[in-house]
């Protein structure tokens with residue numbers, strides 16, 4: 076990495092604004108997977124041990140510029156305090172007089188966590204006023220939020236226009252590991268894309284088509300492709316305005332000789348939820364009009380696992396189904412298992428995919444779990460991430 080890191084600067088006695096990605100899944104006020112909090116610990120501990128006055132900032136979910144009570148970072152502050160075995164002071168605001176006062180009171184080695192930065196409308200707009208307000212709190216900006224490095228927001232990019240900016244240890248590790256894997260990718264190279272952020276992920280497929288040998292598409296994302304193939308998908312997730320694009324990807328894959336694998340069967344339900352009244356497995360051309368696909372079916376699971384076993388590099392981003400509910404977790408679990416058993420270099424990216432592999436108890440069996448889904452995909456496509464580009468270069 077040609078960017079400066081926290082090891083290249085003196086942080087003692089300095090106020091350090093450290094952007095982390097604490098966007099963890101929370102259900103009923105409880106954190107269900109804290110991988111991202113644990114991943115940020117090396118940087119946080121380094122800064123504490125080296126005498127920084129640490130201001131931590133993160134987003135949680137997509138509150139769209141408004142205060143959403145369930146998206147406060149309080150449970151995160153509590154969990155972090157347990158890991159650090161020291162208090163994590165928490166403010167209920169992102170900027171303002173109270174925040175400034177608490178920052179002034181910070182002593183070396185103490186930690187203050189700001190409220191969810193996306194409560195401010197200016198965060199995602201990368202409003203210079205907000206970026207400057209963040210910068211005014213600190214002497215140094217540390218970006219350790221790899222999972223959000225593909226967003227040019229006030230706390231990930233804008234702030235670096237005003238104060239010195241360096242990478243954290245997680246950011247450095249992610250960039251080095253993923254960069255290394257993509258330098259000379261082992262072949263056959265397989266990418267598995269799933270999940271629900273269709274709009275975000277469909278774009279990366281264009282570039283992946285120039286890199287991979289096999290492309291597997293599952294999860295919510297796959298239904299736009301299944302529809303593009305001409306099948307009825309009932310009430311399944313559909314991104315209508317991406318149908319043309321999906322069609323063109325199917326064509327391009329054919330022309331380029333890339334094997335594109337889409338689900339051939341699905342587990343469908345009459346409603347979205349843990350225990351729908353009707354659940355059944357159907358072939359992909361038989362999805363009833365009043366049902367929705369919530370997982371890949373058994374035949375698809377088998378095919379996807381075979382492709383994984385025959386590859387030498389596999390990147391996986393996004394669950395194959397609504398894995399949060401056990402009866403729709405089989406596809407995701409089978410992919411996780413195949414990844415774990417594979418001899419290939421295996422890289423898992425994304426909050427939910429990481430949570431799924433953690434939940435399956437297979438986290439130790441893959442080569443790298445990236446804390447970024449969209450970010451790792453964009454990096455592997457060859458794009459420069461705005462939250463990295465803005466950091467100070469090594470001299």
Ligand SMILES: Nc1ncnc2c1ncn2[C@@H]1O[C@H](COP(=O)(O)OP(=O)(O)O)[C@@H](O)[C@H]1O
Pocket residue numbers: 269270271272273294295296312368369370392393394395396397398399424425426427428429448449
């Ligand atoms: N068939 C489906 N229909 C609706 N949602 C789905 C489906 N398959 C997966 N999902 C949902 O996708 C979400 C994860 O998507 P995404 O955020 O894109 O993944 P990641 O965080 O791994 O990048 C999960 O909450 C999961 O329930």
Ligand SMILES: O=C(OP(=O)(O)O)[C@H](O)COP(=O)(O)O
Pocket residue numbers: 096098136137222223226424425426427446447448449450
């Ligand atoms: O969870 C995240 O991304 P991911 O789902 O691609 O892993 C990051 O925290 C970024 O969140 P965002 O996609 O709402 O900007």
